[in-house]
Amino acid sequence: MSLGKQFIGFEQSGEGTDVLKSINPATGETLAQFSKATSAEIERAVAKAAAAFQVYRKMSGKQKAAFLDAAADEIVGLGEELVNICCAESGLPQARIQGEVGRTAGQLRLFANLLKEGSWVDARIETAIPDRTPLPKPDIRYMQIGLGPVVVFGASNFPLAFSAAGGDTASALAAGCPVIVKAHSAHPATSSLVAGAVIKAAKATGMPDGVFSLVFGDGSTAGTQLVKHPEVKAVGFTGSYSGGKALFDAAVSRPVPIPVYAEMGSTNPVFILPEIAKSQAETFAKGFSGSVTLGVGQFCTNPGMLIYEKENGAELTTQLETQFAQTAGNVMLTSGIYKAYNQGVEHHLSVAGVETLAKGAQSDALNTASPILFKTNSQVLGDNPQLSEEIFGPTSLVVEAQSKEDILNIARNLTGHLTATVHGTEKDLTDYKDLLDILEQKVGRIVINGFPTGVEVCHSMVHGGPFPSTTDGRSTSVGSAAIERFTRPVSYQGLPQSLLPDELKNSNPLGIWRLVNGTTTNGTT
């Protein structure tokens, strides 16, 4: 089996002899082999990215948009070849992967449209007042610019939408930053195909060599080398707490610290309030069981905890038992993830006061998770805070509370999460307004009468949240606001019109929305 190569900009390179195997988790079969990047190859990728930045940052929004649109087209154009290898590497079913191809292309096009529209740069203009007293007011103009080369770590659980050309890559490229992807070791063949498509799009649209690179390797070696490199200016990551926190620690201890946007997942608590718990027990239990086991529970927004008051929960508990028993598992992304899932399940089983409420279909197939629903009470949860930590997979913990105050206390003790979900009638929600106030301070997104899985890619999405759900709760990794992670503002004072970027010229040639002398306008100045 020949060794697949890195994409060091437009060059394919496989100098190393260390091998990364692409494994089918359902069969254990080796699908392909890849050469892990050498230190010299990584150095070259970064040098190319730094050089490309000088060209790419000066390209217009429309030029960058053409690149992103072309990348979307090329990825979609990979068709069945991509779907097949991605399914084989990830164990995920075809319909899911087909959907993910669409989402990946959709994200690239969302950012392309953001660039074509152009107002995202947050342009601000204050014109001069030469005769102001006691001092003249200078002409000052402000906009966001790209930070520089960004390193993206592909996620295991979205082999397309949060990997080689996923949300982090799309938002960084949109911000004007070249990207070096450290491919996730669970799907190197998928990453390689996608990288080839991105490179083809880059060439076709006249992008500089180095605007995109993809390397294979381990987080602790290749990953650390990338994060520590002086020319790297920011990092995007989706994965485990230990992985994300290690990158954060490496980045803040550099001689020049850089931002790390690590989305590290969370337990995503769900609260069901009295009226709904009683009136909608069956519907809720069905929806909840589906959300817990969707994609074998391998979502960052998987609802890992369900809280309700015991006195309203008799019917609900019965329905959860019934509905959850009808779920089934499937093969997990990797054998490592499967092992970690089982360890998490065993931990819960070992805690006194935690019982098994229901089990989904049990399976002995290779790396195939068996869904399990646990039940405990608020007292046991309070005594065993590790019960509130995420188990990545098709499981959740039902927590019976004694009272509304008990529910509020559980909420107050939450650490940072990506989402919190509340099910309630309008009366429930009004009665529990104080719960919503607490949750707003704990999460990036509050979901009412829905489920947290299924993250809409749009302008108003926050897929982020306070630590430890991410390393930077001031940001989102999904949706158009993700671009803000990779930019910084710059002011130009007294620069002649001819030398100003188009975004800041009086004539407003791009027709973008700007704050001009304190007034929001898309007109000229």
Next chain:
Amino acid sequence: MSLGKQFIGFEQSGEGTDVLKSINPATGETLAQFSKATSAEIERAVAKAAAAFQVYRKMSGKQKAAFLDAAADEIVGLGEELVNICCAESGLPQARIQGEVGRTAGQLRLFANLLKEGSWVDARIETAIPDRTPLPKPDIRYMQIGLGPVVVFGASNFPLAFSAAGGDTASALAAGCPVIVKAHSAHPATSSLVAGAVIKAAKATGMPDGVFSLVFGDGSTAGTQLVKHPEVKAVGFTGSYSGGKALFDAAVSRPVPIPVYAEMGSTNPVFILPEIAKSQAETFAKGFSGSVTLGVGQFCTNPGMLIYEKENGAELTTQLETQFAQTAGNVMLTSGIYKAYNQGVEHHLSVAGVETLAKGAQSDALNTASPILFKTNSQVLGDNPQLSEEIFGPTSLVVEAQSKEDILNIARNLTGHLTATVHGTEKDLTDYKDLLDILEQKVGRIVINGFPTGVEVCHSMVHGGPFPSTTDGRSTSVGSAAIERFTRPVSYQGLPQSLLPDELKNSNPLGIWRLVNGTTTNGTT
């Protein structure tokens, strides 16, 4: 002499016996004494801030604006008493302090107006499409909310505008965050007066106890306790590299890391291009000498380095010699700052290849700096990178370059700075477009044909820059964009209209600008 007390919210407290002396740097006289905060007092201030956050965060923009406006009025109302004590503590002249009172009030009012207008929250709305296929689109709404209690470290060099109720405090309060100020030890009496004014305003406008506190103490004890406190969510700081970096390191190594916005100053290089160097030598030399010595050189944006090509600089060098000789120093803020200035000057004098080009008026008065202008060449600068580090005070280093390429190389080797300044005719600027491109990546603000001192407080200002000028180059500490440092976005999915914040209701009761289904509008939805 009785001991001045902390402001622990609305309570004045002086439990400690450690004493902080307010010293007049011009005379060495002790003006007043203050009790340093005990650990218990700091704990109480944070607990009050955390409790106040729950009330303050829910107040409307107009209510918060009334508080900020009232604080501005109260500070201005302190009149001569404030100006006199501030001049005595800082050694700064009356006109400067009177101007700074105006700037401080102006900053508070700028943020009050931002809150009254309301669009700063970056509201985004995407309405539901229940019949979308394959999945319904949910209703999702996004806005910025405050992070929680913020600790502000007062700056030595702006005893009003970047101290107790300065830019960091104003922007954090505007963001909805209670503030605990660690007063700078160089002007405790000024800080105490201002804190009293803020508390008076808070009471008069119905703010919760704990929305503002001010404590005295040392950075390494009181400061560290504040930054490490779990209820503290962000830090604002203006001061030295060593001080800011220590806070950053403390904050990122917390169990829950928090952002630190430390503005640590910089050398603010100035480039003068060939045509202007020849045609405007006298005017430039006069302006430059004034900028270097303004406020005894005690500005973060003080121009500490001047670069030009030797072959164009004969007349300029002569004029700098002449003009700089006419400058005078004055008493510095503290004896410590005076000592550090002299050490910096002595270091420059000790480097082979660095000569004294000119000296301002020499003085033997207590803590009074004597301006000095150094000269070297690009070779010596390259061999002695520490020459490019900031000396806080009335001094600058003239660097003769050999060629345009030499100039570009100096620019490429710059670390992060707050500002870079370029003087040139339109032809010069066009010829040196590549210099501007390099500088844009090194600084937060590019100044053309002006001087970096005199930072305009407005919407389009960036007073920030890449590390080491700040610990977070994605932000500004001056101007209305400073509010963004203390917020994070939150999404509400499916929340009923009645429970949505006014900023996100369909009826747009605040009339703010929002992004609704991708379109910028200040109308209803």
